[in-house]
Amino acid sequence: MNKIKISAVAYTNTKAFIYGLTHSDIINKIDLSLDIPSDCAAKVINGQADIGLMPVAAIPLVPNANIVADYCIGSDGGVNSVFIFSEVPANEIKTLRLDAHSRTSNNLAKVLLKFHWKKEVEFTTDPDAKTDAFVLIGDRTFGKKDDFAYAYDMGEEWKKLTGLPFMYAAWVANKEISEDFKAEFNAALKFGLDHRKEVLAELAESPNFDLEDYLYHKLQFDVTEDRKKALNLFLEYIEELEKVKL
Numbered sequence: 001m002n003k004i005k006i007s008a009v010a011y012t013n014t015k016a017f018i019y020g021l022t023h024s025d026i027i028n029k030i031d032l033s034l035d036i037p038s039d040c041a042a043k044v045i046n047g048q049a050d051i052g053l054m055p056v057a058a059i060p061l062v063p064n065a066n067i068v069a070d071y072c073i074g075s076d077g078g079v080n081s082v083f084i085f086s087e088v089p090a091n092e093i094k095t096l097r098l099d100a101h102s103r104t105s106n107n108l109a110k111v112l113l114k115f116h117w118k119k120e121v122e123f124t125t126d127p128d129a130k131t132d133a134f135v136l137i138g139d140r141t142f143g144k145k146d147d148f149a150y151a152y153d154m155g156e157e158w159k160k161l162t163g164l165p166f167m168y169a170a171w172v173a174n175k176e177i178s179e180d181f182k183a184e185f186n187a188a189l190k191f192g193l194d195h196r197k198e199v200l201a202e203l204a205e206s207p208n209f210d211l212e213d214y215l216y217h218k219l220q221f222d223v224t225e226d227r228k229k230a231l232n233l234f235l236e237y238i239e240e241l242e243k244v245k246l
């Protein structure tokens with residue numbers, strides 16, 4: 001049997017899922033790679049992977065996209081690892097650098113600046129550009145939020161704008177996946193979430209960052225109805241941004 005190729009995010013936010021997959025029999029049926037989120041997206045889009053923990057902003061680019069698991073990377077309000085760090089308050093941001101690792105949070109920053117703070121901002125992907133503010137996600141943000149004059153947690157700002165939780169990444173397939181495999185996959189992911197204590201014990205301590213609060217409270221992993229609603233609304237906002245550009 002051909003192994004199912006899976007691309008997962010190489011950040012702490014995915015460690016419980018990886019624990020579940022590697023401590024279940026399903027590990028013998030998959031080829032698992034750990035990638036930065038933008039590469040997870042690229043692999044599912046170009047067919048190098050069958051399933052990926054995809055940044056949701058890239059879902060419209062996946063042929064035959066379907067969400068295959070009951071779990072995701074989400075939050076309800078602040079997540080503590082998806083930030084706009086800035087030298088000026090949000091309503092004074094004129095230029096912003098995007099994060100090459102990200103697809104969702106780059107778009108979330110654009111949505112928030114346009115529809116929440118109602119600002120017209122110039123965006124750049126040039127890593128050396130000097131800008132008022134920049135997007136940073138994942139482990140590279142841990143313990144950094146006091147280093148900047150302003151740190152906007154985008155999960156929190158999204159909740160202020162919409163009243164909804166958020167879904168950053170979902171397990172998305174680019175082909176039909178059997179119900180048997182999905183059931184086994186979900187069981188493995190749940191096993192990992194149920195063993196967050198063991199996951200936590202294996203993690204190196206992170207200065208000025210509460211890993212336990214992150215894994216148990218800030219991150220929320222269930223694909224709920226409200227989180228699906230948020231996903232659809234987010235994709236509508238992105239479409240609206242594209243229209244504004246034309």
Ligand SMILES: C=C(O[C@@H]1C=C(C(=O)O)C=C[C@H]1O)C(=O)O
Pocket residue numbers: 009011013037038054055056073079081082101102103104105106137138139168169
């Ligand atoms: C909460 C996070 O969610 C993520 C943010 C992503 C993005 O911005 O594209 C993609 C996957 C997740 O890793 C994080 O990375 O800190």
